[in-house]
Amino acid sequence: MYDKARNAATPILVKLRLKSAVESMVENMGHNTTAKTSGDSASDDSTSENSASKNSASNSTVTRIVIIGGGSAGWLTAGVIAAHHGEQVHVTLIESANIKTIGVGEGTWPTMRDTLQKIGITETDFMRSCDASFKQGSQFINWGSSQMPDNYYHPFSLPAGYIQGHSAHVPRSSDLSFAHMLCPQATWCDAKLAPKLGSDKEFTGQGNYGYHLDADKFAKLLKKHCTEQLHVAHIVDEVIGVIGQCTDNIEGVSTTTHANVMGDLFIDCSGGAALLIDKHYKVPWLSQQQVLKNDSAVAVQVPHKSSECDINSCTLSTAQTEGWIWDIALPTRRGIGYTFASEFTSEHIAKAALLNYIKKQGLSKPDAEAIRTIKFNPGYRQTLWYKNCVAVGMSAGFLEPLEASALVMIELSAAYITENLPQNSIHMETVSARFNREFSHHWQSAVAFLKLHYVLSNRADSEYWQIMRSQGIPQNLSELLALWRYQVPKHQDLTHSNDIFSVASYQYILYGMGFDTAITQSVLPTHSEALFKDIQLSVNRFAEHGKQTLPTNRALLLNIKNHGIPKI
């Protein structure tokens, strides 16, 4: 779930220094030759140097966008901005040659289909280049209790009748789960089917879907597309200094061997290093560890059982005594990792639990050295957009791998910046204030929604679960739970119109975990019995039809490898 190491063991070489005011002034005058204060004068970043001359009265237009960091965050943001604004802006991306990627599989949301289309990458190219697979949602296994096996789905399609406010009223059946009753994708995931037919054109399917992908390969594909198709200037170098006072806008950054790169808007995608937002501006990190205890993961990649075995079309998330294990199937391998809280578990024990899971899955035992350890501090930046610097990706926030919220936050941020690209610095003040309100809300909602998974658990096998269940419940979550004890969750209960986790998602988790709403007053629609029967019949019909017609996930992936996905 991580594209960059937050790990102290693989730090980016950072020697930030503030340049003297004189040096900065010289550069701001835009004399290219004098501006080159360091290193290789034959460098090819003429775009940034030439455009530097347009600089830098306080109300100049924003045309030079500089992105620091070349993981998924950096390249996605570069792609979204460059594809939308074309020649009107210069996008330069600076990435270090020395960053190791973690490269465990990663899950996306259905939003990624839209993002890829906006950037102009075909689904066929994406699937083939990124070793990608289809994801229809998540399956949560044994989250309910530690005594009896249980599982439930959180599929990507809305529960039937959700929009009309009916889904939560449909009487629970004893033999069908909420998701199975109201979403065909639960049945399809059980049968390891793909969400689309071989004849469904690119980015369309029979159910809503996202992807599982190889994050490393994804960044490479985006890089190729951004530099070759979208004219994003690419500089491979270390950012060693920031030009500008930490109380004012950033004017540029200096690098080891290239000329200084000047800009109007800086996007910090440097991951855990947070070169600009943290090292330069010192914007505080709001740790959420009192709410979400997990701060570590051990992860490994293992080959499939065989070249014919099923490929799951959902992320498997299996609760453990002191955390949970993700299991993401790509066409060629599975990415499996144990997320845990270092306060309660040692790395050693976590690794043993991981190996035990792998063994139980019937997979071959990986080498001990192949298991990588990832450390993180769950939280987000107090101010995400400060002055002319906006943090995107892990420099902005990271909670934990649950529900794959990392990439979607990047997509949302990139889309927001693109759609509200400031004209000038006065405009930027308003845009940044609004951005900060919006994304602080997103992070808070994500914290609440992730916490929900733990709060509803009855697992009693460790102190970890007792504390995760009972301590640090955010106010917004406890209020919702109090509300839903006496009325069923409806779409309007979340007042923010574009909340990243809608009430539909809450319904899947709540009813998947057996949450009970005590309804004393009748609020049912008229003819509800016939209506509910109709809803279930149509879901059932669609589920069965899919079972007859949909290829298995593996068969469709093989077909895409051989024939691609039709464009029309």
Add this chain to the structure above:
Amino acid sequence: MSKVELVNNKDHHKIKVMTHRSSQFGDNVSITGVFPSEFVQLQNEYVIFFKKNAQTGLFQSVVLLGFAEGENLYLENDNWMAEYMPLSILRAPFLIGFTEHINNGVPEQVAAVHIDVAHPRVNYEHGEPLFLEHGGNSEYLTQINSVLQAIHHGHADDEAFMQSLLKYELLESATLKVGSDTLTGLYTINEDNLRQLDASALEALHQVGYLQHIYMVMASLGQLKNLVNVKLNQNQQQSEHQSPPQSEA
């Protein structure tokens, strides 16, 4: 269930195949695959479209035989109402199978005529024999052989043709509404894009004969009117047939 065997004069010496067309033999299909080599003959009797294979998503050329599932307007009382019959209809119950031969120690896949002996056309009494009395191929089997060969090459031709149409963005989706039937999933030539092709693209398409194929497909659309008329006539006959008897009171 089908039972496919390699055609040979030992097992299939006495087998006969009924060659008239009938819904009993599964000829009541509303769509069938065709190949570019047939376009010239097809275009003044059939409407040629393109359709995606549901499994692979690959485009293939087809002709429309009816507007509803199981409706074949070319089939009337066991007669095929057209001069030319598509190869894919003609071939049943035969199909191409591959057998492994060892050629100088190297295994090779060789195309060979196979038959579905469970097909309702296959029997011992009526129709065309496969073999002559002493084991030589009958004229019918020789004819089937060339049909299957044409199909074998036709698949590769069609695939290359479709790829070219996709490359030049010459496909567009078409929705047909005939009475209460709506047909989706059909594609035809995008004439606007065709008009906008530059000289080098036209030259490239012409060189391999695809320009002719394209015009044949466009010309074939004229047959749609005839097909609709056949359908309307049928409906009329049916409704006359089914109209309730006049009250005798």
